[in-house]
Amino acid sequence: xxxxxxCIIALSSLTAACVTKEAVTxxxxxxxxxxxxxxxxxxxESILSSINSGTASQQASLNELNSQLALLQGQVEALKVAATxxxxxxxxxxxxxxxxxxxxxxxxxxxxxxxxxxRVYVDEVKASFNTRIDTGAESSSLDSRNIVLFERDGNSWxxxxxxxxxxxxxxxxxxxxxxxxxxxxxxxxxxSDRRPVIxxxxxxxxxxxxxxxxxxxxxxxxxxxxxGRKFMQDIAVVDVGRTFIHGKKGPNTMNYNK
Numbered sequence: 736x737x738x739x740x741x742c743i744i745a746l747s748s749l750t751a752a753c754v755t756k757e758a759v760t761x762x763x764x765x766x767x768x769x770x771x772x773x774x775x776x777x778x779x780e781s782i783l784s785s786i787n788s789g790t791a792s793q794q795a796s797l798n799e800l801n802s803q804l805a806l807l808q809g810q811v812e813a814l815k816v817a818a819t820x821x822x823x824x825x826x827x828x829x830x831x832x833x834x835x836x837x838x839x840x841x842x843x844x845x846x847x848x849x850x851x852x853x854r855v856y857v858d859e860v861k862a863s864f865n866t867r868i869d870t871g872a873e874s875s876s877l878d879s880r881n882i883v884l885f886e887r888d889g890n891s892w893x894x895x896x897x898x899x900x901x902x903x904x905x906x907x908x909x910x911x912x913x914x915x916x917x918x919x920x921x922x923x924x925x926x927s928d929r930r931p932v933i934x935x936x937x938x939x940x941x942x943x944x945x946x947x948x949x950x951x952x953x954x955x956x957x958x959x960x961x962x963g964r965k966f967m968q969d970i971a972v973v974d975v976g977r978t979f980i981h982g983k984k985g986p987n988t989m990n991y992n993k
Contacts, residue, residue: 846969848971848973848977850977850980851976852978853866854866854939855962859936860899863984866959866961867958867960867962868962868967869963870973872963873964873965875947875961875962875965876951876960876963877960878898879950881906882895891913891931892910893911893933911933914947916930917930919949932948932950940981946966947965
């Protein structure tokens with residue numbers, strides 16, 4: 736009997752404890768379906784807005800790139816058109832004189848080559864001379880002796896001797912109108928030398944020209960005739976490594992070479 740009572744009391748205690756425990760535990764809060772749906776909708780809208788914003792920015796960048804590409808393509812097409820037009824443009828031809836021999840400044844026509852020494856005929860004295868072609872000298876000169884100035888018809892004239900048949904034959908006397916006088920600078924002690932200048936017609940091979948010759952004693956030099964830069968300017972070039980390019984004989988066949 737005692738055991739039964741003890742079991743009943745124990746069972747009652749356990750039952751009371753379980754009831755008490757269930758009474759203490761709070762009941763769960765019921766879920767509001769409408770509020771949850773609204774929250775989910777708001778989150779979805781925010782996500783979609785972010786996606787749309789990024790897509791719009793990417794589309795704007797793409798549109799800008801397309802615009803730049805179109806501009807570059809237009810520039811390329813313009814360059815192609817310009818290049819085609821330029822290639823079809825006729826090339827300008829440089830006009831050449833039809834007849835160089837008609838140029839008054841140069842009776843010789845186009846430039847020709849002279850050697851360091853050439854045979855030159857001087858019409859005023861009717862003789863040919865072995866002639867020094869000297870680019871270092873400015874003017875040209877002819878070996879003349881017994882130079883005498885005089886006046887004729889109000890103009891200055893000159894009388895002079897030239898060894899047209901060679902230095903071992905008698906000289907011949909010639910007269911010519913003085914074109915002008917020139918002063919040639921000599922050594923510092925000697926000062927300047929005033930020389931008469933005449934116009935002379937020269938022939939070298941097949942070439943003819945008029946030039947000025949100053950008259951001076953050239954007995955101390957190797958050649959009786961010297962042609963300087965004024966004669967060669969614009970009409971000839973000099974090959975100093977060659978001589979007698981235009982032949983050793985002139986209209987006068989005397990051999991005058993000191």
